[in-house]
Amino acid sequence: MLTGVHFLLTYSCGFECDHCFVYSSPQAKGTFTLAQMESVFDELTRMETVKRVYFEGGEAFLFYPLMVEGIRIARSRGLEVGIVTNSYWATGDRDAELWLRPLYEMGIADLSLSDDSFHSEDDKEGPTSHVQAAAERLGMPTGVISIDRPSVEISEGGEQDRGEPVVGGSTMFRGRAVDKLLEGLPTRPWQEFTECPHEELRNPKRVHVDPYGNVHICQGLSMGNMWRTPLSELVKAYDCNSHPICRPLVEGGPALLATEYGVEHEDRYVDACHLCYAVRKALLDRFPEYLAPKQVYGL
Ligand code: SF4
Secondary structure, three states: OOOOEEEEOOOEOOOOOHHHHHHOOOOOOOOOHHHHHHHHHHHHHOOOOEEEEEEOOOOOOEEEHHHHHHHHHHOOOOOOOEEEEEOOOOOOOOHHHHHHHHHHHHOOOEEEEEOOOOOOOOOOOOOHHHHHHHHHHHHHEEEEEOOOOOOOEEOOOOOOOOOOOOEEOOOOOOOHHHHHHHOOOEEEEHOOOOOOOOOOOOOOOOEEOOOOOOEEEEEEEEEOOOOOOHHHHHHHHHHHOOOOOOHHHHHHHHHHHHOOOOOOOOOEEEOOOHHHHHHHHOOOOOOOOEEEEEHHHOO
């Protein structure tokens, strides 16, 4: 049962982080219009199962009036609201409060702040600290999303196993991370990646929707297009067994996805997502309804 919908309000962002799995940048195109956003809310009302929406991107604060209107609509329909931001807009504690107060007054359940070495140098006086100070004064709940850079670690190793190099850190190897962060990392044979480790592909509880109509189950892996088939119908009809990408992923992970469609690939990959992303990228033109938009594949 779908309970969460995340608006990728825009793909645009002032930053161009190496780990960004939707390939956001200042040049990235694609932003919701007000009419599009309203039509999604109408579908959520029809579905009755969604309890919380998030506004994220890209960087949602770049389109502050649109985000504010989205929050207003969500709250008027009884939905909880979360926001994800890189805090670029916070130039001081009191200034940050100017941006937050109207949101606080509408009721925000979660303000998640992206704060790690990809987004900024370690700076205790930086924008995140201003947002945290302002949010604390207002009594607004905040959390921090911090992604570690990938590192090489040695596995614990059992009695028979002397330990082997593995990838540490919380980077997901999808999107720009695949093009920017793989160098020097240990790899494993592709046949080992027989399951999807992160997403509930059989029964997704949350999806990300984008301005092109894609309903992402994982970034760039779509249930279908909600501008062609209404979101409520897409969700109701979704069955991973008849989805050409999700079915093999559920039955045998990225390894089966590669085998089933005869995709040429390398012998070794850093992790399951790395193989999955590479295979999906090779299949883009074959399944344009389900693998989209191309820009999250760096194209
Ligand atoms: S294996 Fe594929 S579908 Fe699963 S989380 Fe990784 S990239 Fe997403």
